[in-house]
Amino acid sequence: xxxxxxxxxxxxxxxxxxxxxxxxxxxxxxxxxxxxxxxxxxxxxxxxxxxxxxxxxxxxxxxxxxxxxxxxxxxxxxxxxxxxxxxxxxxxxxxxxxxxxxxxxxxxxxxxxxxxxxxxxxxxxxxxxxxxxxxxxxxxxxxxxxxxxxxxxxxxxxxxxxxxxxxxxxxxxxxxxxxxxxxxxxxxxxxxxxxxxxxxxxxxxxxxxxxxxxxxxxxxxxxxxxxxxxxxxxxxxxxxxxxxxxxxxxxxxxxxxxxxxxxxxxxxxxxxxxxxxxxxxxxxxxxxxxxxxxxxxxxxxxxxxxxxxxxxxxxxxxxxxxxxxxxxxxxxxxxxxxxxx
Amino acid sequence: xxxxxxxxxxxxxxxxxxxxxxxxxxxxxxxxxxxxxxxxxxxxxxxxxxxxxxxxxxxxxxxxxxxxxxxxxxxxxxxxxxxxxxxxxxxxxxxxxxxxxxxxxxxxxxxxxxxxxxxxxxxxxxxxxxxxxxxxxxxxxxxxxxxxxxxxxxxxxxxxxxxxxxxxxxxxxxxxxxxxxxxxxxxxxxxxxxxxxxxxxxxxxxxxxxxxxxxxxxxxxxxxxxxxxxxxxxxxxxxxxxxxxxxxxxxxxxxxxxxxxxxxxxxxxxxxxxxxxxxxxxxxxxxxxxxxxxxxxxxxxxxxxxxxxxxxxxxxxxxxxxxxxxxxxxxxxxxxxxxxx
Numbered sequence: 001x002x003x004x005x006x007x008x009x010x011x012x013x014x015x016x017x018x019x020x021x022x023x024x025x026x027x028x029x030x031x032x033x034x035x036x037x038x039x040x041x042x043x044x045x046x047x048x049x050x051x052x053x054x055x056x057x058x059x060x061x062x063x064x065x066x067x068x069x070x071x072x073x074x075x076x077x078x079x080x081x082x083x084x085x086x087x088x089x090x091x092x093x094x095x096x097x098x099x100x101x102x103x104x105x106x107x108x109x110x111x112x113x114x115x116x117x118x119x120x121x122x123x124x125x126x127x128x129x130x131x132x133x134x135x136x137x138x139x140x141x142x143x144x145x146x147x148x149x150x151x152x153x154x155x156x157x158x159x160x161x162x163x164x165x166x167x168x169x170x171x172x173x174x175x176x177x178x179x180x181x182x183x184x185x186x187x188x189x190x191x192x193x194x195x196x197x198x199x200x201x202x203x204x205x206x207x208x209x210x211x212x213x214x215x216x217x218x219x220x221x222x223x224x225x226x227x228x229x230x231x232x233x234x235x236x237x238x239x240x241x242x243x244x245x246x247x248x249x250x251x252x253x254x255x256x257x258x259x260x261x262x263x264x265x266x267x268x269x270x271x272x273x274x275x276x277x278x279x280x281x282x283x284x285x286x287x288x289x290x291x292x293x294x295x296x297x298x299x300x301x302x303x304x305x306x307x308x309x310x311x312x313x314x315x316x317x318x319x320x321x322x323x324x325x326x327x328x329x330x331x332x333x334x335x336x337x338x339x340x341x
Numbered sequence: 342x343x344x345x346x347x348x349x350x351x352x353x354x355x356x357x358x359x360x361x362x363x364x365x366x367x368x369x370x371x372x373x374x375x376x377x378x379x380x381x382x383x384x385x386x387x388x389x390x391x392x393x394x395x396x397x398x399x400x401x402x403x404x405x406x407x408x409x410x411x412x413x414x415x416x417x418x419x420x421x422x423x424x425x426x427x428x429x430x431x432x433x434x435x436x437x438x439x440x441x442x443x444x445x446x447x448x449x450x451x452x453x454x455x456x457x458x459x460x461x462x463x464x465x466x467x468x469x470x471x472x473x474x475x476x477x478x479x480x481x482x483x484x485x486x487x488x489x490x491x492x493x494x495x496x497x498x499x500x501x502x503x504x505x506x507x508x509x510x511x512x513x514x515x516x517x518x519x520x521x522x523x524x525x526x527x528x529x530x531x532x533x534x535x536x537x538x539x540x541x542x543x544x545x546x547x548x549x550x551x552x553x554x555x556x557x558x559x560x561x562x563x564x565x566x567x568x569x570x571x572x573x574x575x576x577x578x579x580x581x582x583x584x585x586x587x588x589x590x591x592x593x594x595x596x597x598x599x600x601x602x603x604x605x606x607x608x609x610x611x612x613x614x615x616x617x618x619x620x621x622x623x624x625x626x627x628x629x630x631x632x633x634x635x636x637x638x639x640x641x642x643x644x645x646x647x648x649x650x651x652x653x654x655x656x657x658x659x660x661x662x663x664x665x666x667x668x669x670x671x672x673x674x675x676x677x678x679x680x681x682x
Contacts, residue, residue, distance in 0.1 A: 159500070162661055165627035169635070212604040212625060246586075246605060263553040264587060284553060286506035294510070320503055 005137045007068040010278055010312050011200060011236035011257040019303060019311040020067035021335035022139075023328065025318035026060040027072045030325060033059050043088040047074055053124040054131055061136060064328050068136050068200075071128060071193075073121055075143030075204060078185060079152050081113040092156075099155040100167075106178045114189040121189075122196040129197040140198030142190055144205035144241065145182040145223035152178065161210055168219045175219065183223045187230045194234050201231055202238040202260070209243020216247050225254050232256070238280060242317070248273040262316030267305035280312040283331075288315075288323045292330040299334035308338070346478045348409040351619055351653050352541060352577035352598040360644060360652040361408035362676040363480075364669065366659035367401040368413045371666060374400050384429040388415055394465035398479075399472055405669050409477050409541075412469060412534075414462055416484030416545060419526060420493050422454040433497075440496040441508075447519045455530040462530075463537040470538040481539030483531055485546035485582065486523040486564035493519065502551055509560045516560065524564045528571045535575050542572055543579040543601070550584020557588050566595050573597070579621060583658070589614040603657030608646035621653040624672075629656075629664040633671040640675035649679070 006020040028034055034056060037046060046052050056072040076086045076094050087095045100106060128138055143151075151157075153164040168175040190201055208220040220241065228237050232255075239251055240260025251259055252274040261270050261281040270279055287298055303313065313335045319328070347361040369375055375397060378387060387393045397413040417427045417435050428436045441447060469479055484492075492498075494505040509516040531542055549561040561582065569578050573596075580592055581601025592600055593615040602611050602622040611620055628639055644654065654676045660669070 160627065160658075160661070162627040162630070165625065166630035169625075169628050169631045209605065213607050215625070243605070246607070246610070263556075264550065264584070266554050266587070269587070284506065284510075284556070286501065286503040287510050289503070289507035290510045317501075320501070 005067070005199075007137050007312065008199060008236065010310065011238070013276075013278065013310060015309060017308075018338045019306070019308055019313050019335060021313040021332050022066035022068040022070065023060075023064075023315055023319055023331070024070075026064065026066055026070065026328075027056045028319055029321035030319055030323045030328065031059055031063060032325075033063065043074075046072070047077070048120045050120055050124040050127045053120075054127040057124075057128050057138075058131055061132070063325065064332050066136070066332055068139055069128065069132060070139040070141060070202070071121070071125060071198065073124070073141070075141070075148065075206075076151060077118055077121065078114075078143065078148055078182065078189060081117045081189070082109040082111070082152075082181070082185060083113070084109075084152060094151060094156060096151060096155045099163075100152045100178055103174050103177065106174060106181060109178075109181055111181060111185050114185055114192065118189060118192070122192055125193060125196040125198055137199035138197065139200050139202055139238075140190065140193035141202045141204060142186050142227075144203050144208065144220065144227070144239075145179045145186060146208050146211070146220040147204060147206045148182045148186070149175070149179055149219075150207045152182075161207055165210065165215075168215065172218070179219065179223050183226050187227055190227065190231055191234075194231065198235065200236045200238065200257070202240060202258075203227055205239070205241040205244070208241040211244070213246045216241070216244050217250065220244070221247065221250060224251070228254050228256050240280070245269075252277050258312060260314070264316075267302070271306070276310060278310040278312060279306060280314050282314070282316040285315045285317050285320050285323065288320070288327045288331060290327075292327065295327055295330045296334040299331060300338065303335070303338050346408070346540075348478050348653065349540060349577065351651065352579070354617075354619065354651060356650060358649075359679045360647070360649055360654050360676060362654040362673050363407035363409040363411065364401075364405075364656055364660055364672070365411075367405065367407055367411065367669075368397045369660055370662035371660055371664045371669065372400055372404060373666075374404065384415075387413070388418070389461045391461055391465040391468045394461075395468040395472055398465075398469050402473065402477060404666065405673050407477070407673055409480055410469065410473060411480040411482060411543070412462070412466060412539065414465070414482070416482070416489065416547075417492060418459055418462065419455075419484065419489050419523065419530060422458045422530075423450040423452070423493075423522070423526060424454070425450075425493060435492060435497060437492060437496045440504075441493045441519055444515050444518065447515060447522060450519075450522055452522060452526055455526055455533065459530060459533070463533055466534060466537040466539055478540035479538065480541050480543055480579075481531065481534035482543045482545060483527050483568075485544050485549065485561065485568070485580075486520045486527060487549050487552070487561040488545060488547045489523045489527070490516070490520055490560075491548045493523075502548055506551065506556075509556065513559070520560065520564050524567050528568055531568065531572055532575075535572065539576065541577045541579065541598070543581060543599075544568055546580070546582040546585070549582040552585070554587045557582070557585050558591065561585070562588065562591060565592070569595050569597050581621070586610075586614075593618050599653060601655070605657075608643070612647070617651060619651040619653060620647060621655050623655070623657040626656045626658050626661050626664065629661070629668045629672060631668075633668065636668055636671045637675040640672060641679065644676070644679050
């Protein structure tokens with residue numbers, strides 16, 4: 001691992017001259033080069049073919065030149081490896097025809113498949129690391145157990161995930177046995193990713209913000225902590241419990257290398273609650289529709305407020321498909337020329 | 342106005358023996374009696390026929406017996422009165438075929454129609470007040486300007502409302518002229534509601550939580566405040582900027598009679614930020630899928646933590662269509678028998 005990389009320095013708390021920058025979903029639909037591959041190959045082919053996953057991961061590295069790469073993949077490879085079919089419906093998102101309703105359903109789930117069924121992910125990591133040739137570090141990721149649980153119980157995206165939450169509230173024992181199982185599989189999966197070469201891990205708890213503080217502490221926090229603690233001696237781990245600002249103090253108590261935040265918390269409040277831990281975020285992706293000049297101003301203000309040290313510039317959520325490539329370049333370049341602004 | 346009603350006493354800061362209770366979307370699809378009317382009459386017929394709107398408003402008063410009624414209507418009557426067609430697509434929600442894209446589009450909007458086009462709302466209020474016969478007070482409501490703006494620019498529901506936010510960020514002058522226009526129309530509309538007999542007003546900013554603090558203070562807060570200040574000397578006004586917990590201190594500075602909150606903030610934190618203002622909320626509606634016994638326990642704990650005074654028991658979001666009626670009754674009854682629990 002080359003600890004001279006700006007991204008890893010920021011995660012290790014080392015002094016830097018400017019913060020590193022990358023963007024969540026930097027590989028994806030806003031890039032015409034990605035759309036060419038999307039038209040040729042369906043979602044699962046893109047994910048499962050190491051050469052394609054590698055090419056897609058590298059596209060933004062060449063085009064927008066951020067300080068980290070993130071492996072092109074999907075959080076739902078985990079439910080799939082556990083034996084639930086995952087379909088991807090165009091314009092609608094993921095759909096799982098069979099969902100978890102009972103302890104019996106939980107007991108039937110497979111826990112060993114991440115070793116071999118997800119070999120294509122590990123191959124993609126090795127290939128990507130080769131192709132990157134140490135230009136920037138490679139991030140591996142997984143969904144947090146509560147977020148994966150949401151999809152496995154609800155069967156699809158939802159504004160409320162009330163079926164998933166209802167299982168938590170009505171049958172906490174079943175819910176926790178499922179969360180435990182997801183957690184163990186995710187740890188095994190992320191360990192294999194690390195063995196195959198990723199330099200850092202990000203855990204996305206995309207739906208934890210739908211929980212109250214008490215419910216977050218019961219159904220999300222313990223599993224995030226368990227994953228973190230299983231990996232933290234190997235690579236830096238970034239936890240991103242989106243929208244769970246109410247729990248930032250608790251997240252900080254885990255002492256992860258990094259914490260992701262979105263734009264619904266100010267830099268000042270986030271710093272107050274996290275005691276020097278490296279923060280990552282937090283511009284509203286909708287701001288990338290502004291003029292280049294305004295984007296540069298926004299980036300400068302964001303770095304001014306977070307500070308240069310212990311900070312990774314990013315969005316507070318994934319890229320939107322219609323964001324202009326030039327705006328993304330302006331975002332990245334504004335970070336790189338921060339001192340000159 | 343009968344200030345002896347528990348709901349109005351709580352809003353006026355008077356001492357009560359137990360907190361009042363009502364539920365957002367207490368008139369609606371979870372009631373079999375509503376479904377009978379839904380099958381017979383389409384959405385706009387239900388909204389626009391005073392006899393039907395009255396019947397639907399009264400259904401929960403008879404069946405679950407909360408301490409306040411809220412007029413059955415929709416926040417999108419405002420864009421419609423301003424000249425934008427609103428369609429309601431089953432299972433998908435609202436759709437506005439023509440959206441606002443330019444200053445020209447804003448300038449073409451009508452501002453006088455709330456006086457006559459929405460006469461059916463005022464008739465429904467009078468009829469409902471008659472039928473209620475002073476059993477409980479009647480709440481009138483409107484969408485907050487930012488939320489109405491979201492639909493007028495986006496044209497439909499969205500997880501991100503990025504088109505709407507992009508108009509704010511890229512063309513703040515156009516956005517503000519639209520927000521001003523919506524605000525003025527909404528004030529005229531709510532004044533007419535008050536003239537026709539509603540006892541209190543609730544303003545729903547359902548999407549303000551998608552904004553950062555700075556953007557909330559620019560694109561949501563001033564318009565909420567303007568509506569509040571235009572009405573507060575006539576009836577109590579409840580402001581519900583859902584998910585904008587980061588701005589609770591500022592909302593409290595307006596000194597509204599009530600502030601709505603959802604379950605992503607604890608009672609203690611909400612109390613700390615709002616200096617004795619009556620709070621309304623905040624149970625996760627998904628908790629109404631728990632057993633009756635657990636619901637009662639949850640309600641008791643909620644009242645214990647908020648306190649009996651300056652508090653209105655409610656959910657943190659609207660009722661879900663699949664919640665059992667008996668669970669809603671258990672929720673209401675748990676509040677009514679609070680001292681005995």
